[in-house]
Amino acid sequence: xxxxxxxxxxxxxxxxxxxxxxxxxxxxxxxxxxxxxxxxxxxxxxxxxxxxxxxxxxxxxxxxxxxxxxxxxxxxxxxxxxxxxxxxxxxxxxxxxxxxxxxxxxxxxxxxxxxxxxxxxxxxxxxxxxxxxxxxxxxxxxxxxxxxxxxxxxxxxxxxxxxxxxxxxxxxxxxxxxxxxxxxxxxxxxxxxxxxxxxxxxxxxxxxxxxxxxxxxxxxxxxxxxxxxxxxxxxxxxxxxxxxxxxxxxxxxxxxxxxxxxxxxxxxxxxxxxxxxxxxxxxxxxxxxxxxxxxxxxxxxxxxxxxxxxxxxxxxxxxxxxxxxxxxxxxxxxxxxxxxxxxxxxxxxxxxxxxxxxxxxxxxxxxxxxxxxxxxxxxxxxxxxxxxxxxxxxxxxxxxxxxxxxxxxxxxxxxxxxx
Numbered sequence: 278x279x280x281x282x283x284x285x286x287x288x289x290x291x292x293x294x295x296x297x298x299x300x301x302x303x304x305x306x307x308x309x310x311x312x313x314x315x316x317x318x319x320x321x322x323x324x325x326x327x328x329x330x331x332x333x334x335x336x337x338x339x340x341x342x343x344x345x346x347x348x349x350x351x352x353x354x355x356x357x358x359x360x361x362x363x364x365x366x367x368x369x370x371x372x373x374x375x376x377x378x379x380x381x382x383x384x385x386x387x388x389x390x391x392x393x394x395x396x397x398x399x400x401x402x403x404x405x406x407x408x409x410x411x412x413x414x415x416x417x418x419x420x421x422x423x424x425x426x427x428x429x430x431x432x433x434x435x436x437x438x439x440x441x442x443x444x445x446x447x448x449x450x451x452x453x454x455x456x457x458x459x460x461x462x463x464x465x466x467x468x469x470x471x472x473x474x475x476x477x478x479x480x481x482x483x484x485x486x487x488x489x490x491x492x493x494x495x496x497x498x499x500x501x502x503x504x505x506x507x508x509x510x511x512x513x514x515x516x517x518x519x520x521x522x523x524x525x526x527x528x529x530x531x532x533x534x535x536x537x538x539x540x541x542x543x544x545x546x547x548x549x550x551x552x553x554x555x556x557x558x559x560x561x562x563x564x565x566x567x568x569x570x571x572x573x574x575x576x577x578x579x580x581x582x583x584x585x586x587x588x589x590x591x592x593x594x595x596x597x598x599x600x601x602x603x604x605x606x607x608x609x610x611x612x613x614x615x616x617x618x619x620x621x622x623x624x625x626x627x628x629x630x631x632x633x634x635x636x637x638x639x640x641x642x643x644x645x646x647x648x649x650x651x652x653x654x655x656x657x658x659x660x661x662x663x664x665x666x667x668x669x670x671x672x673x674x675x676x677x678x679x680x681x682x683x684x685x686x687x688x689x690x691x692x693x694x695x696x
Contacts, residue, residue, distance in 0.1 A: 295543045297514045298485045300428050303372030303396040305342050307489060307547045308514025312577050313540070314547040315567045316343035316516075318376070320560055323353035323360070330363035332560055337371035338613055339561035340568050340579055343547070345374040345399060348381070354388040361394040372396030374430070378404050378437075382417035392425050397489075399430045402474040403437035411439075415474065419481045428487040429478065430516060433470040435463070435494035442466050464503050467492045468510065475513060488513050489547070493520035497535040508544045517545040524553040529566050540574060565609075578623040580612045584639055584646075586631035591651040596675075597631040600649065603676050604629055604683070611684075619691035627683070637661070645686055647679055662686065 299309020307314050317336045321329040323346050333344045348354050361373065375395040377384065382405075385392045398418060406414030422429050443466045450456045457465070471490045478488060490513045492503045500519055508515065519535050522528035532550045539545050550570070552563040568579040585601035586592065604627060615622045628643035630636030632651025640646025640661040647670070649658045658670045660682060670678050 293543055295508050297512050300489055300514045314342045316549050317341040317564050318345040323347050324356050326356040326359040330360045334367050334369045337369050339564040341564045344371050345376050348375040354384040354391040357391040358394045382414045385421040392421050397428045399432050402470045403439045419478045419483050430489040431471055431474045432491040433467050439470050468507050491516040495521045500535045501538050504539050504544050514546040516547045518549040522551045528552040581608050581625035584628040592631035597649045600676050601629040607680050622691045
């Protein structure tokens with residue numbers, strides 16, 4: 278038995294997906310057993326139609342399947358159809374979601390072209406209206422969704438809860454023999470805000486297959502607790518996201534820790550990683566993190582994955598690090614073309630290893646792997662293709678030769694679309 282054929286330890290598989298009602302948004306289906314959808318949000322001024330369209334296109338090309346934009350002023354609402362026109366001219370078909378707070382009922386009524394151009398509306402039940410105006414303003418947006426045949430995400434948020442509901446639930450809690458902790462009451466207020474609003478939308482006439490719910494918080498344990506409870510209380514499609522996750526490694530770690538637990542339990546139909554970008558950094562980073570989360574969990578495949586050696590005292594040379602970065606960058610650069618041209622290329626696995634300890638073994642487990650020489654090893658880098666040693670690279674152009682091997686493998690192995 279070869280090393281490639283040696284059985285690996287059994288691993289825990291994600292549990293079956295929670296049953297949910299499917300919602301169609303443009304050409305994308307959320308819930309109903311469809312693959313988990315990646316979405317993102319722009320941070321441009323929506324009134325800048327050209328800039329917003331460019332960023333939407335950037336996000337879509339990175340792999341975002343839904344893109345949300347802020348619609349907060351009359352000028353922003355008026356810009357939405359122009360944004361849609363620019364995207365059409367660029368050949369970008371990603372559905373655009375309008376994010377409304379406080380005045381969505383007025384903007385949609387005043388700008389029917391905006392209401393038509395958007396693929397979905399997002400309402401926050403905590404600020405759609407206050408006091409006696411709340412029901413009327415919420416109902417007005419639902420009526421617009423019915424008029425233009427649009428789905429709606431009812432997105433409750435920890436930071437903008439309906440305080441009248443919180444107060445009512447606190448009063449109820451005081452009458453309990455064993456009162457809940459305050460955090461439990463707040464979670465219940467968040468869930469009730471979403472569920473009660475969804476029930477009201479259905480009463481007005483919006484069908485369940487056009488409703489998505491979310492209950493976002495900024496704490497990992499709170500998010501897990503909220504969605505576990507929400508998931509057993511409804512069959513609406515659910516959007517997952519840790520709101521205000523943070524910047525860099527903190528935001529990535531917190532979002533992954535929370536969402537991975539829920540996804541492993543079969544909870545969630547669409548996700549967003551709400552990262553704070555580095556100053557001047559690309560917004561598309563949040564899309565890549567979402568894709569990598571789903572792919573490393575085995576839930577979807579988006580792009581070839583590169584397994585790379587972390588390095589140790591055996592690998593004081595930085596060459597394997599440079600090669601791993603070169604390969605990863607090449608894959609991301611080529612993937613938009615490969616995705617269009619080849620079927621199945623997203624399932625390709627690659628390995629860039631730094632010494633003889635694990636290098637040959639990991640390389641054999643990948644479709645294409647290279648084991649670079651560590652300290653004191655012979656200056657030669659064996660390349661393995663589908664578990665078999667195919668060649669040995671030497672010299673100063675190992676990176677270029679390995680990338681050429683990768684490109685050749687893709688062209689030979691994956692079927693061109695349409696053939």
